[in-house]
Amino acid sequence: MKVTGCIVLYNNDETVLLKAINSFLNTSLDLTLFLIDNSQSDNLKSVNLDERVIYYHNPSNPGFGAAHNIAIKKSVEIGSKYHLVLNPDVYFNKGTLETLLEYMEKHEAVGNVMPKVLYPDGSLQYLCKLLPTPYDWIGRRFNPIKYLVNKRNEVFELQFTGYDKIMDVPYLSGCFMFLRLDAIEKIGGFDEGIFMYGEEADLCRRLIGGGYKTVFYPHVEIYHHFEKGSHKSWRLTKIGIESAIYYFNKWGWFFDSERRKINTKTLLKLGYYK
Template sequence: MKIIASLVLYRHRYQDIKQTLSSLLNEESISKVVIVDNGAHCGWLSEFSHAKLETITLQVNKGFGAGHNTVFDRYAHEAQFVLICNPDIFFAVGEIDKLYRFGLDNAVGLSIPKVVYPDGSLQHGCKLLPSPYQLFVRRFMSRSAGPVNNDYELRQADYSRPFFAPSLSGCFMLISQQVLRDIHGFDPRFFMYLEDVDFSRRVCTTAHSVKYCPDALVVHESQRRSYIDLRFMCYHIISAIRYFNKWGWFFDRQRRQLNRRCLTELPLSSLPDL
């Protein structure tokens, strides 16, 4: 198999993911789509069938990363790549075929495509590894976070060219079988938020290549729930504490090294960020 796509749901209706599911099932390079029903709330799945579709029902919701880990454990050995896809993503036919070819031709272990909002504006899915100050300013001082965001989100990068970044967005990740064999998926201590930062970072410490792919394009209807829902904000804060407890709050030599490598190699855009 070329790609197995992993889609984790929690209380989603069919209408919520219809566009995402259609995009995944219509892509030639995606051999199988595995839906994880986190918490067993998506009863409609019992009535939906497709030759490419398989489902896993988990009675207890242990989080985003843990849901995808179930797919890794059961299916990763069957395919060259596993695709992590959020349920609010859609794309044109052929876009993932481009991402697959990019990963194969360049021996890339972890990659993401160009991600845009529905209005076509760029989502900065490639970032530096965060410091506590950057996350605090972005979350609680957003009006004055411009200069911090510009650096952290690599807004000076030329997104028409491939490049290395130490943190890639977990909304849409293509991960090689070899990467999953070596680093064993997401850290289940992160229920939601920063599990993608932690995952990207761990891949960067191996010999596997980590790259942004400019050839493929997906649309992400990002909901940014931690900015409007207190419960999700708490998830975000707890994950940040766990992340910095794991990697270091203020003395993080590896973070500096990986960020420096990114900034040194980064292709710069000649156009102002809009």
């Protein structure tokens, strides 16, 4: 069975990147890994010479989702059944892909699965979310009252669940998306109108709309450096705000009945409403 993956590059640290590449390749599965390099130069071309790795230099830099779409299209062409969208700052142990593959084979309604995500020090990252409201995406970022932010995060990031059980989650992080490719063919790849940030929320939402589940699977774990670049750079913050505007123009700002329905169903199923 063919499994593909893709890492989108942009002037990455080679040591961190190699750890991600080697994590993906450390298996006996039939793999192909695409490296789509959005950097101006092709300095990362020789970062890994494994025959299972295919490098594409893409200096026009059309964005994160658009670059991943190149690899998704190639993956479909070579007959892959599953495809991993992988961040360059993620690494994981041998056996992780096999476990997720086995889960997907047993659950054909699942279009995307994400494992438990940890910081390198072993602490938990809260990357399961409800579909965002404008406050969740923009307001939390600028709210100076941390108590209110933390209170909202308890619900929005589903922190109340303990992250210790398999859950249907409407918005999973884009750092590690193990996708069923026939589902992606059905609903389409990443929306290329989003340059970066939030494209995974849009994709998860369209998977759900297409009749698929997006699932958190905590029985395997990965490690994610998680730099939060948008919190450290005004340029990246601006890109994030532009992405939010695009997303809410597409799906609805304050009046979004589908969002309300999906989020309420999620909270009911997870036992938030007693």
